[in-house]
Amino acid sequence: MVHAVSDVDDVRHLHDIARSMRDPEQFPHVKGWSAEQVGVYRELVFNNIESLLSNCFPLFKASISEKIWSNVIEQFIAYHKSKTPYYFQLATELQDFLNHEASISLPRCAQSLVDLECQLILCAHFQNTKLFRSSNVTTEVLINNEIYLNETAWSLGYDYPIDSLFNTFPINGLPPHQKNEFIETVNSMPLKPCFILVYRNQHHEVRQLKLNTLSYYFFTLLSDYSGSAEAVTPRHIICQLAQTLNLSLEKVMTSGAELLQQWQRECIVSVCNPHQRSCLLHGMD
Amino acid sequence: MVYDNGTTKNVSGVGLGLRRPLIDYLNAPQIMTPQFLELAPENWIGLGGQSEADLHRLAESYPIILHGLSLSLGSPDPLDRRLLSAIKHFMSAYTIPIYSEHLSFSGANGHLYDLLPLPFTQTMVKQVVGRINAVQELLNVPLAIENIASYAQSPSDMTEIDFFMSVVEKSGCEILLDVNNVYVNSINHQFDARKYISALPSNRIRYMHIAGHYKESESLLIDTHGTAVCHEVWDLLAFSYACHGVKPTVLERDFNLPVWDELSRELISIAEHQEDAINSLMNANGARSE
Numbered sequence: 304m305v306h307a308v309s310d311v312d313d314v315r316h317l318h319d320i321a322r323s324m325r326d327p328e329q330f331p332h333v334k335g336w337s338a339e340q341v342g343v344y345r346e347l348v349f350n351n352i353e354s355l356l357s358n359c360f361p362l363f364k365a366s367i368s369e370k371i372w373s374n375v376i377e378q379f380i381a382y383h384k385s386k387t388p389y390y391f392q393l394a395t396e397l398q399d400f401l402n403h404e405a406s407i408s409l410p411r412c413a414q415s416l417v418d419l420e421c422q423l424i425l426c427a428h429f430q431n432t433k434l435f436r437s438s439n440v441t442t443e444v445l446i447n448n449e450i451y452l453n454e455t456a457w458s459l460g461y462d463y464p465i466d467s468l469f470n471t472f473p474i475n476g477l478p479p480h481q482k483n484e485f486i487e488t489v490n491s492m493p494l495k496p497c498f499i500l501v502y503r504n505q506h507h508e509v510r511q512l513k514l515n516t517l518s519y520y521f522f523t524l525l526s527d528y529s530g531s532a533e534a535v536t537p538r539h540i541i542c543q544l545a546q547t548l549n550l551s552l553e554k555v556m557t558s559g560a561e562l563l564q565q566w567q568r569e570c571i572v573s574v575c576n577p578h579q580r581s582c583l584l585h586g587m588d
Numbered sequence: 589m590v591y592d593n594g595t596t597k598n599v600s601g602v603g604l605g606l607r608r609p610l611i612d613y614l615n616a617p618q619i620m621t622p623q624f625l626e627l628a629p630e631n632w633i634g635l636g637g638q639s640e641a642d643l644h645r646l647a648e649s650y651p652i653i654l655h656g657l658s659l660s661l662g663s664p665d666p667l668d669r670r671l672l673s674a675i676k677h678f679m680s681a682y683t684i685p686i687y688s689e690h691l692s693f694s695g696a697n698g699h700l701y702d703l704l705p706l707p708f709t710q711t712m713v714k715q716v717v718g719r720i721n722a723v724q725e726l727l728n729v730p731l732a733i734e735n736i737a738s739y740a741q742s743p744s745d746m747t748e749i750d751f752f753m754s755v756v757e758k759s760g761c762e763i764l765l766d767v768n769n770v771y772v773n774s775i776n777h778q779f780d781a782r783k784y785i786s787a788l789p790s791n792r793i794r795y796m797h798i799a800g801h802y803k804e805s806e807s808l809l810i811d812t813h814g815t816a817v818c819h820e821v822w823d824l825l826a827f828s829y830a831c832h833g834v835k836p837t838v839l840e841r842d843f844n845l846p847v848w849d850e851l852s853r854e855l856i857s858i859a860e861h862q863e864d865a866i867n868s869l870m871n872a873n874g875a876r877s878e
Contacts, residue, residue: 313707316742343740344739348700384697427638430635430640
């Protein structure tokens with residue numbers, strides 16, 4: 304027996320421990336624990352959460368100094384009441400905290416970076432509800448038939464050109480000597496729309512494709528119509544786009560056809576109806 | 589109360605705590621592979637993609653058991669029944685016979701994602717037993733509770749072993765005996781590890797854990813699962829088998845993962861300890877019958 308006590312309020316004590324783990328500066332004491340013991344537990348809690356979030360946000364972490372990153376984790380632990388028992392959802396908890404509770408000065412594009420990294424995690428872990436069956440058909444067939452989208456493909460739009468970071472820096476292993484250059488690039492990022500298609504391929508690899516404004520709207524419309532009661536072909540959508548944006552139908556049709564072929568190769572779109580057993584379309588290769 | 593979900597499937601021998609970097613080894617032919625795998629449901633439930641594909645493949649080759657992290661048995665927060673429903677569904681989908689959790693809490697007013705120690709009091713026994721009963725009723729299987737490693741003790745009115753035993757007796761739950769944690773706590777809180785292990789009821793021990801720890805100082809060990817198992821803990825495993833018979837035993841290695849050969853040697857060592865314990869028991873029985 305460690306301590307002879309008779310009237311310990313256990314529930315209050317558990318809250319005291321949790322409070323001290325969250326904010327050891329404001330709540331440094333836990334009844335019956337030495338300062339060293341509080342320190343050991345606090346370090347374990349901090350390191351565990353820091354390590355989990357580091358793995359989720361290599362890009363966001365690299366975009367700020369070590370000191371600010373530590374501050375983000377400290378505030379997250381102190382103020383955010385995480386509800387999820389699932390570790391892979393911790394990324395979403397941090398995003399929620401940064402969007403609604405944090406009072407930390409971050410780069411202007413931080414929200415975009417955090418969102419993109421959350422989307423990459425969601426895409427990797429998304430549990431399919433529909434079967435996706437790839438197709439290999441001619442452009443003519445693609446354009447003129449109803450299109451089905453891979454559930455694990457979605458388009459994202461941001462205010463900053465964060466896609467450029469992936470081309471310039473080795474995001475998953477930024478060498479220390481590039482850290483300052485990376486932070487500078489992130490901080491000087493101009494306000495300019497950026498569109499990205501995030502998808503998971505047949506080998507479960509998460510990939511990204513840069514989209515321009517036209518391809519973003521094209522994909523968004525395809526996505527809106529995919530699986531809807533109204534059977535709409537890409538040709539119909541392309542005509543609609545050209546008319547709305549007042550562009551040459553011929554040019555939009557050419558670009559749209561090229562995109563569809565690329566997306567078919569990447570298993571992002573298919574002419575095969577996931578609800579039918581075979582994919583017997585005229586023109587199927 | 590007897591719980592049976594109709595899918596009871598026993599595991600035996602040597603198990604390994606599943607970590608994603610180990611998956612390739614587990615799918616390849618090896619001289620020594622574990623006989624079953626233990627995984628944290630919170631790291632696998634609801635995941636599609638590569639994780640789901642890996643899990644399907646592993647489940648075809650290995651029996652799987654669950655070792656939870658987030659149920660927070662002692663927490664003042666409400667019991668997470670949605671998590672339990674998901675666990676029930678998961679157990680049914682993969683025909684999983686065992687679900688274990690830690691006798692600890694992992695937060696109040698939200699998760700802190702770590703295992704925090706409970707005060708050893710009658711009030712706490714009552715609180716935890718109520719929650720364990722709710723878990724067992726919902727899952728219709730006995731929960732196995734693990735003795736955690738701790739680095740501080742809160743104001744208490746009983747010892748750790750008395751607290752642990754009270755919870756087991758009053759809830760009818762099973763025990764996951766973590767041999768390394770007994771050793772770590774025996775140093776951190778200065779008690780006799782063998783006495784602790786001897787006090788446990790053999791018939792309630794469902795399985796065991798063994799792992800490595802970090803020596804922070806002469807009087808402080810941290811349960812890291814990041815190093816090889818030390819000889820004191822191997823001795824304690826042998827003692828546990830001698831006391832309670834051979835139980836399925838899981839090697840936990842979560843950090844500083846070594847090459848497979850090194851892990852393999854530890855799996856083989858568990859198997860050898862199990863074989864030695866069985867031989868000793870048979871020799872003793874043989875000697876008695878002569």
